[in-house]
Amino acid sequence: MKLLSGGLACLLALPAAAGPIGYxxxxxxxxxxxxxxxxxxxxxxxxxxxxxxxxxxxxxxxELLSFGFKGVTRVDEIKVxxxxxxxxxxxQAFSRAKKLSIKGAKAxxxxxxxxxxxxxxxTFNPPLEGTRFTIEVLDHYSADDLDQPVCLTxxxxxxxxxxxxxxxxxxxxxxxxxxxxxxxxxxxxxxxTPDRFLAFNFDGTFRYSFExxxxxxxxxxxxxxxxxxxxxxxxxxxxxxxxxxxxxYSLDENKKGKKGGYTLGLEGDSKEMxxxxxxxxxxxx
Numbered sequence: 001m002k003l004l005s006g007g008l009a010c011l012l013a014l015p016a017a018a019g020p021i022g023y024x025x026x027x028x029x030x031x032x033x034x035x036x037x038x039x040x041x042x043x044x045x046x047x048x049x050x051x052x053x054x055x056x057x058x059x060x061x062x063e064l065l066s067f068g069f070k071g072v073t074r075v076d077e078i079k080v081x082x083x084x085x086x087x088x089x090x091x092q093a094f095s096r097a098k099k100l101s102i103k104g105a106k107a108x109x110x111x112x113x114x115x116x117x118x119x120x121x122x123t124f125n126p127p128l129e130g131t132r133f134t135i136e137v138l139d140h141y142s143a144d145d146l147d148q149p150v151c152l153t154x155x156x157x158x159x160x161x162x163x164x165x166x167x168x169x170x171x172x173x174x175x176x177x178x179x180x181x182x183x184x185x186x187x188x189x190x191x192x193t194p195d196r197f198l199a200f201n202f203d204g205t206f207r208y209s210f211e212x213x214x215x216x217x218x219x220x221x222x223x224x225x226x227x228x229x230x231x232x233x234x235x236x237x238x239x240x241x242x243x244x245x246x247x248x249y250s251l252d253e254n255k256k257g258k259k260g261g262y263t264l265g266l267e268g269d270s271k272e273m274x275x276x277x278x279x280x281x282x283x284x285x
Contacts, residue, residue: 021045021157021165022068022201025184027261028056030149037175041065042202044155046173047166049085054094054149060137067133067155068185068199070207070224074159075128078102079119081153082141091117092143095150099139105130115141119154131209132185132197133157172203178229179204181251186264186281194285196276198264200227206236208276223274234266238274245272259284 026041043051044065055063083096101110107128113120140150157164183202187194199207206227212218225238229249236245247268254263261283266273 020070021169022070022199022203022205022207023066023183023185024053024155025066025068026053027063030054030056032056036177036180039149039151040175040180042173042175044152045165046170047154047156047163048170049081049087049153052084052086052094052151052153054084054151055137056149058095058142058147058149060097060140060150063137065135065152065155066184067135067157068201069131069164070201070205072129072131073157073164075104075124075133075157075164076160077121077123077158079121079154079156079158079163080113081117081119082113082115082151083117083153084151085117085153088117093145094148095143096141097137097150097152098141099137101136101138102128103134104128105132110138112139119156127159131199178231182227182229182234182249182264184283186283187285188279188281191259192285196281198277198281200229204228208274210276221276223276247273247277254282254284 024041024044029041030039039052039054041053044053053065080100082098083091084094085091096115097113098115099110099112101108109124109128111122135155137150156166179200179202182200184200186198188196188198195211195213197209197211201207204226206225208223210221212220223238225236227237228235232248232250234247234249236247238245245268247266249267250265252263252265254261264281264283266277
């Protein structure tokens with residue numbers, strides 16, 4: 001099978017286009033192994049009180065929530081619903097996020113929300129921009145049972161008055177056991193300062209980008225398309241290219257990385273596989 005030649009070179013040079021939200025991911029969550037759909041991070045995107053993300057333990061420090069978009073996105077505000085907001089009883093039964101930080105590509109902000117049900121609006125002036133944003137819970141309101149995890153019900157991103165996620169996504173946010181380990185952004189380059197990013201989105205699309213530190217010396221590159229995953233295999237269909245690319249993938253603990261996490265390795269026919277996708281990607285920057 002012949003795949004990609006001059007057509008890929010043209011595709012790689014295309015600028016990134018702004019797009020809808022692609023994923024929500026977390027370093028961990030409550031009952032991940034026993035009931036993986038119950039408190040998964042995708043619940044943060046559906047604008048529904050019936051679903052929530054909850055931290056792995058009663059101490060959320062060190063856990064990160066990551067959100068990715070299919071292009072550079074300008075975020076003017078977010079609407080955060082703290083706690084497990086299913087009903088008043090559930091809200092009180094779980095601990096609730098109180099103080100949070102959000103980071104974009106070049107800026108960050110720390111904010112505090114009240115211990116109350118329903119969405120609370122946090123405005124950014126100037127707006128945050130980027131394709132990837134992270135949120136960390138820095139403090140929380142404790143439940144009567146101090147062993148209960150800390151929860152968030154929703155994080156709704158707003159750009160120019162338009163919500164970028166919400167209840168219309170509900171049917172698209174289904175848990176897929178094969179896609180779940182891949183979902184989110186993977187990083188390559190120096191630890192702490194990556195310049196290559198590979199994102200797998202909940203809707204079956206992917207996006208690779210090379211974002212050089214000095215764009216005057218190297219050109220930005222983007223590869224986009226769709227993917228399908230099984231337990232060990234990945235099939236990529238790249239926009240503008242003929243045919244599909246069949247790859248093997250492996251996920252391993254990142255023993256070499258200072259921050260830990262996992263590494264993603266892709267293997268395929270060297271003649272068919274884009275050079276940009278070779279090598280290891282890691283789950284933390």
